[in-house]
Amino acid sequence: MREGGLDAREQALVAVAREAGALARELFSRPIEIKLKGKQDYVTAADGEVERMIVGRLKQRFPRDAFLGEEGGAEGSGDALWVIDPIDGTANFANRMPHFCVSIAFMSGGELALGAISAPMYGELYRARLGRGAFLNDRAMRVADTDIAHAVIELGWSARRPTRAYTAMVERVLATGATFQRAGSGALGLAYVADGRTHGYCELHINSWDTLAGLLMVGEAGGWTNDFLAGDGLARGNAVLACAPGLKEALVAATGVGQANENLKRRMS
Ligand code: LIP
Numbered sequence: 203m204r205e206g207g208l209d210a211r212e213q214a215l216v217a218v219a220r221e222a223g224a225l226a227r228e229l230f231s232r233p234i235e236i237k238l239k240g241k242q243d244y245v246t247a248a249d250g251e252v253e254r255m256i257v258g259r260l261k262q263r264f265p266r267d268a269f270l271g272e273e274g275g276a277e278g279s280g281d282a283l284w285v286i287d288p289i290d291g292t293a294n295f296a297n298r299m300p301h302f303c304v305s306i307a308f309m310s311g312g313e314l315a316l317g318a319i320s321a322p323m324y325g326e327l328y329r330a331r332l333g334r335g336a337f338l339n340d341r342a343m344r345v346a347d348t349d350i351a352h353a354v355i356e357l358g359w360s361a362r363r364p365t366r367a368y369t370a371m372v373e374r375v376l377a378t379g380a381t382f383q384r385a386g387s388g389a390l391g392l393a394y395v396a397d398g399r400t401h402g403y404c405e406l407h408i409n410s411w412d413t414l415a416g417l418l419m420v421g422e423a424g425g426w427t428n429d430f431l432a433g434d435g436l437a438r439g440n441a442v443l444a445c446a447p448g449l450k451e452a453l454v455a456a457t458g459v460g461q462a463n464e465n466l467k468r469r470m471s
Contacts, residue, residue, distance in 0.1 A: 210263070212329075214259070214260060214264070219304055219318035220327055221255070222255060222288065223321070224322060225251070225252055226295075226320075227322035230295060230300070230322075241361035243361065244292040244295075249272070249273050253272070253286060254274070257286065264282065268282065268283045268284070270437075272288065272409065276437075281311045282309075285411050285414050287304070289304065290304070290387045294385075301323075303387060303389050303393075305318075305414075307414035309414070314417065314431075317418040318415060325339075328396070328419060333422075334422070335422050336396050336418070343397045345420065345447070347446045348446065350378045353380035354400045355403070356382065356384060356394070356403045357372055357383075358386075359405070360405070362439075374457070378452050380449075380452075392417060392419065392442075395416075395444050396419035402443070402453050403443070404453065409439040410437075416444070425446055425447065426445055428442060428454075429460075
């Protein structure tokens, strides 16, 4: 895509992410309708309202672009694609916990080019552009390298994978000497790795709308990420691992995520 096209989309992305964050914050203060889409898979009326606002704004500016949203699904086709999670951390949002965000990514020709995450209860706006770095409220972000004995690793959970697979992964990560946490928002979990607050994020299955903006931020902040988009990760989701580069070996071994790509690379080298 021409630079001009990306410059315009970057400006629109930041403005729309900020506006969507403000709407989510306002809806957080109101009683809302809550449903379960599946086991422990929350959806609220706010998710739909915020997503419709985001798609409406972006469609006005870029009528030929395509969209993939958690609530609205896929719309349109072509090389310019917006991937949207209107409220990531919906279980937190639905239970009055402020740890949630809006996550929007833009892909051009199948390549991740732009990402923004708005965490309105914290007054935080994260953004990244391929080859141009990652920022939190305009401060440059860098992953924090540390040794495994000091490492804080977030391990996301959902009912999409067997509980035994998750608890076994927790045991293996703890056996490395690291500690773990689960905060309920994959997008914020990845943004925290990019900002050096935590040292790794892993989840055995997560969706592209939860992860793409955060993965771009980790890469632009000097971190390592697995090949999430391999095997149709965009449409079907995938396992994700993102971390400080010095922890890659230990975490690939402990989580088993990214092993395939490493073996592939080893075979190809
Ligand atoms: C959530 C993810 C989280 C995962 C949850 C859920 P949502 O996304 O951010 O990492 O563990 O199962 O997928 O549903 O709040 O957008």
